[in-house]
Amino acid sequence: MKPMADFDTLLYLQTIANHIQDAVYVINKQGDELFFNNKIERFEPSQRQHMLDELRSVFLTGKPSFDKYTKYITVDRREVHMLSTIIPIEKHGEIVAVCSINKNITEMTNLLNKIYKLQEQLHNYCQSSANLQNGTTYTFDCLIGRSPLMSAVINKAKKAACSPAPILLTGETGTGKEIFAQSIHNYGPANSQPFVALNCAAIPETLLESMIFGTTKGAFTGAENKPGLLEQAGRGTLFLDEINSMSLVLQAKMLRILEEKKFRRLGSNQEEPMNCRIISSSNVDCHNLLAENKMREDFFYRVAVVNLHIPPLRERQQDILLLARYFISKFNKAYGKQITRLSTDLEETLQNYSWPGNVRELCHVLENAVNFFDDNEATLTAAYLPDYFHKQSLIPMHTVEAATAQNQTLPQTLEGIERQLIIRALAASKGNITKAALALGIHRQNLQVRLKKLGITKNVQFVVK
Structure with missing residues (x-):
């Protein structure tokens, strides 16, 4: 790599130093300022002179100091707390400069x-x-x-x-x-x-x-x-x-x-x-x-x-309605409602949804629905669910028709769809379980359980149709 010109080096260092939170200050033996960043501007003249004296003393002792605590009061009576690290910079065994790095820990x-x-x-x-x-x-x-x-x-x-x-x-x-x-x-x-x-x-x-x-x-x-x-x-x-x-x-x-x-x-x-x-x-x-x-x-x-x-909630589907009725009873008391039952379409919608937010999402969805519930009714319906529930994509009809033609039950149909999705994810990830689980939006452990349950071997040569 071609070395940078001194000017370019200084420019790059200055730009970087101006974007860090600590104040950086470097002097030589004569006390000349060799380098500093814009954070040094927060030091008042008296404090800056005190810092300069400390840097000069290091030329005599040659000893660095780390995280030295300093407290001073500004002219507008603000209390400032600092941690300072002072390091000698040597060249051919001689101290040619001293650097001070100051962290404002007041905030x-x-x-x-x-x-x-x-x-x-x-x-x-x-x-x-x-x-x-x-x-x-x-x-x-x-x-x-x-x-x-x-x-x-x-x-x-x-x-x-x-x-x-x-x-x-x-x-x-x-x-x-x-x-x-x-x-x-x-x-x-x-x-x-x-x-x-x-x-x-x-x-x-x-x-x-x-x-x-x-x-x-x-x-x-x-x-x-x-x-x-x-x-x-x-x-x-x-x-x-x-x-x-x-x-x-x-x-x-x-x-x-x-x-x-x-x-x-x-x-x-x-x-x-x-x-x-x-x-x-x-x-x-x-x-x-x-x-x-x-x-x-x-x-x-x-x-x-x-x-x-x-x-996750989607893996314990039979608990969904149990939880739903519990939350409805809870929100009835909280909001003074009289919901006595859940409609069939609401129950089906709740059971068929994947619940990425799990029980917390179910609680939020039902609280939202109860808030908009008409006090003149007694049955909570799917119409009270948030808008995004009505935009969920349905299972393709050709999948449903094929399952119907084979007289499959709902669990058999869902298992077939699950098998297809898992095989496609494994094919896309070339058998990598971690990547396939990520693509499916489930945990690696969950995917391994599903593979065993469905009898799918991850090493098989998958073909995406």
Whole structure:
């Protein structure tokens, strides 16, 4: 590669430096400014002179400094908190320049304090609104479903509740993973202890670690002695929702905690015992994350000592109407309606829909329908469903006609269509199960179950007709 001219190099570096959030400042032995970006403009003259003095001292000591905390007050009385790293730059063993990288952590500190306040408010709200005294609302009695798949996973969950082993709940969005987590907690021996939940995807990565582990005063600007969620959970349960959003770095730290049952608050050298049980959840197939190097294999095996898969609503079709009647009864009370029955066309529509949003979508759809329900009627019909329900593409008529000609039952017809779709997806992906599952919009585990059930071998030479 042809080396760039000095001017071009400086231009590129300046453009890049102007788009990072940290202030960069470089001087030579004479104190001349060699390089700086536009973030340096937020420093007032007095603070800039102080920074210059610190850089000059490094020419004498030759020692770098990392994450040095500085606080100063601006002329308009604003408090600014900085973390500075100062690095000597050597050439032929001689220090020729010193670079300072300055991170303004004022906003981060303010945001962290706001999150702590919201967390406290949420905790107080949960204590006042929950049905139970441990911060939960749900038990296994709240889980509605009589299908074999749902009954099987509930039985497994009850057995797992009696063990202290970490549990990983997997399932699509809206399948009820947190309801299962709370139910497991309330069924277990530590049900009188706190249940603490955290959505890993909703918290910025820079703050997630401090929320889980807690902080020690002086760990960073504005940090106070605050217990993290591991401490708040006590001997109860810490539920980490959407753990698939956790970075590889934090996964490594959580792995150590799970193995050693000890942790440290940020900024502390003292180890604390971890007494709570960890239940986590993922709405993404963790095997795909492992294949894409987005999840550590050792972390997965530690956090998923017990792995429970919550089936999507489309795989437990006989539970759809059961759930629908439950939600209608609930919304009758909430909105003062008198819906006494569901029409045949509504029942058929609900059962034939694929429910990509699962139970959460069913709940939303029915609440929407109840809101528009005519108080003079008693039967809820498909006409009250959202518009997109009336635009669903139907099964091609030639498929229906062929099934009718062969006197096939509805289950036989649906199984035939399912077989065709799976074979086509496998053909398009050249037998790759992961890619085929992605194209079908289902989890890899679900596709493997279907392949076994339908007797389809993924290695067969598929031909798309």
